[in-house]
Amino acid sequence: MNLPRMNLPRITALAIGVSAICACSAVSSNAVAETPSPPGAIAYFHYPLDGIHVPQRFTVRIGLKEMGVAPAGVDKPNTGHHHLLVDTEMVDLTKPIPSDYNHIHLGNGQTEVVLTLPPGPHTLQLLLADQHHIPHKPPVMSKKITIYVR
Numbered sequence: 001m002n003l004p005r006m007n008l009p010r011i012t013a014l015a016i017g018v019s020a021i022c023a024c025s026a027v028s029s030n031a032v033a034e035t036p037s038p039p040g041a042i043a044y045f046h047y048p049l050d051g052i053h054v055p056q057r058f059t060v061r062i063g064l065k066e067m068g069v070a071p072a073g074v075d076k077p078n079t080g081h082h083h084l085l086v087d088t089e090m091v092d093l094t095k096p097i098p099s100d101y102n103h104i105h106l107g108n109g110q111t112e113v114v115l116t117l118p119p120g121p122h123t124l125q126l127l128l129a130d131q132h133h134i135p136h137k138p139p140v141m142s143k144k145i146t147i148y149v150r
Helices: none
Strands: 010-013 042-047 057-065 079-086 103-105 112-116 120-129 145-149
Touching: 042 120, 057 079, 057 120, 079 112
Parallel strands: none
Antiparallel strands: 010 112, 042 057, 057 112, 079 103, 079 120, 120 145
């Protein structure tokens, strides 16, 4: 479920700038082959961890095992770029990940992003995608965590 407009997170990317939160190009999932992920690949949170309390502005630090990170548009085997899902359900894993306040694209290959969220509970989940913003098969994602903003 999407947040009401007044409660949407404000995002500041920490790597190369505003272009880090990219607008997805119109890529048809029919025109793009599935991108495989290697066995054991997983995305995870270094910080925050499930159940902790955080200030309204905090840095999300992302980990990745058995794969590498590459910017969107770069076609290199066993790589992808991160997407942070905030207060939303998992997307259709066969289509490009939307780009909006609840689906934050780290298209320059960042492994950190600063979030500003309103007080209260929030859910976060990571999802890696290929050069076309389409999740790998099988998907490389974190467990959904809940954090509490003070």
